[in-house]
Amino acid sequence: MATATVRAQRRTVALRRAFAPIAEARGFARWMLFAGAAITLMFVILAAFAPLLSPYAFDQYQANGHRFAQLARPGHGHILGTTVQSTDVLARIVYGAQTELEVVGLALAFGLAVGVPLGLVSGYFGGILDRGSVFFMDAMFAFPPLLLAIIIAFLLGSSVSSGVLVAAIAITIVYVPQYFRVVRNHVISVREEQYVEAARALGAKPFTILRRYVFFNVVQNVPVIATLNAADAVLTLTALGFIGYGVQPTQGAEWGYDVSRAVTDVASGIWWTGLFPGLAIVLLVSGLTLLGEGLNETINPVLRRRAIRQVDFDAPSFDAGAEFYEA
């Protein structure tokens, strides 16, 4: 029957409503949002199709029985040159995108999965649970993020074999307090809204209230902090790699590790081994930051500027109206 189409229509309406702020974004916010999305999308494509786009594998140092030249200048055969280990710089950047996005994606998923429910429950029920978790999270804030990540990576390094997973967990633990904080504080203000008391008066159970009445009014901020945190997480991951606690060189290409290897090259005028991975880091971080700030400006009602269209009095329909009134 037609009910299926009606339901589909309803879903489209709901979706359009959810994305309305983005469609309505104008000016600088719109520019930031789209520039950020384009840059991020570029890296996602690089990561997804790395085997197709990259000329060589990330740890490949020979082809057809010939060993690549060490520290070859950008140009013939190697567009961005080679490193001291004879690997191709371009290949390492393309596969590096894969590593970065895998780790950051995992860290975001873990962080949201832990931080958001904890913030919801802690903020809504309050009491001892809330006090305890706020105290614990505040204590985590007191550590410098990188130090915390290093400690976690160091502790997990011996028991977890996957470097990507170790780095992701380390970064998760750094960012969980932020999600927790934002969600919990927002829940505390939403909890006092009249529609929450109304839901209680209807006889809804606490978890129903959390799910149907609190959650949807709280999650709006999460995409913004998640995206901004992703940018920050890239920096943390590359810093871990730079120090040598991140993804190990045998497990994947990692820009931070490449930069650390290139430090000694710079003095002898070899610029390409350091510049290109460094640029990749800067570009991905800027892309994610633009995306996050753009989202913030479009979603946050305090900052949001909506398009106001001027009424065009010369439009033909208005002339017709004028004639109507004159008659």
Next chain:
Amino acid sequence: MSASAETLVSVRGLKTYYSIRGSFLDRLVGRTGAAVRAVDDISLDLRKGEVLGLVGESGSGKTTLGRTILGLVPATSGTVEFEGKDITKLSEHDLRELRRRMQIVFQDPHASLNPAMTIAQAVGHPLQIHGLAQDKEQVRARVAEVLDRVGLSPVEQFMDKYPSDLSGGQKQRAVIARAIILNPVLLVADEPVSMLDMSVRAKILELMLALKRDFDLTYLYVTHDLATAKFFCDRIAIMYLGRIVEIGPSEAIYEDPKHPYTQALLRAIPEPDPRRTIPRDLPRGEVPDAAKPPLGCHFRPRCPRAFEVCGWEARDLKELLERRWAEMGEEGFDAERAAVGPAESLNEPATTAKLHGHGGASGADLAGLLEKARTGDPDDPFWTGVKRIASENGALEVDWFDPVDPRLLPAGPVEVECHLYDEAALAEAAERRGARIP
């Protein structure tokens, strides 16, 4: 409606106190702060099928009373019997079951609908909460029925709208639809029209009356607006500072208000005819702090007709002095203010106060000061409550009569909580008048 109608809700000795958080130090040592007495010993019966109005100023506790009756706010003591069950003793789980039978419509329609739910979802959610519908189509059918009943038609035009797309009146209709979809017997309406435009108010009230007839509802109508209460209610309870001061049939209260507070409230209703002026000797001062209510009758500090037994106390002396000083010249004020000093003993509820003279003033000087105040305004009801003024060892001692708590007593068709209608209190007052030391 007959007086013998079945009682739906029976409230006995209900108290709802909100504790105030003390200072940081208080919390460290585990001392509990004071309590705001939002509802202070109230008893009333709500009969099946009637509309009972709870009328009072902001801060009178009317909203808290409504919420306590629904179990949304825990009662401090007393009982609320709803259909034979004492809801103050029920667990949250058992209360949830009972919520099918009692619903609430809030004051602010803009805040009482979840902005993330469509009208159909919001109105239909109670059915899902209580498992009263098999599938979504059944919920939608029932929602359509109810929305049509509250006048949100054509229904299809409203069902998939979000609250932000609706006007205030339309939202309040949706809120009412959500409240009646479970077929409740009791509906607490907490100022349901005060946030709406004048043009919409009457329509919403008429809708509520029509729903009451159709669904056999009983209303507890909480409002500060005497004009709509007159139109809407069968019986009215006037509340002041957590107490019911007068309760009775609406006509009786409007025609012959007994309590001085009710009289003042009725005088405060704006008169639409600009050529007519009515005397408006409105009560002086503000509603007192509900954490430290006045001794005796709560309305006494503002009451023009208060007398010996109403519970005069130290804080009234301070108010009296402040009123006096406000009317004085600067020189006189400076001299008297210096003589009285900070007078901290006048900040606590007590029937005896000791005032030490400051700046070289003796107890006799202070007594002289009071005497001047008295000759300045001998008719102030404050002086009826003073039992003794004496100066001892450089200090002034003032004693007041012990307070007598007013009781809710029948007076004609209404019940009123005022000593003016209490024979025993009047006799006691006459006795005290004789015993007073001038």
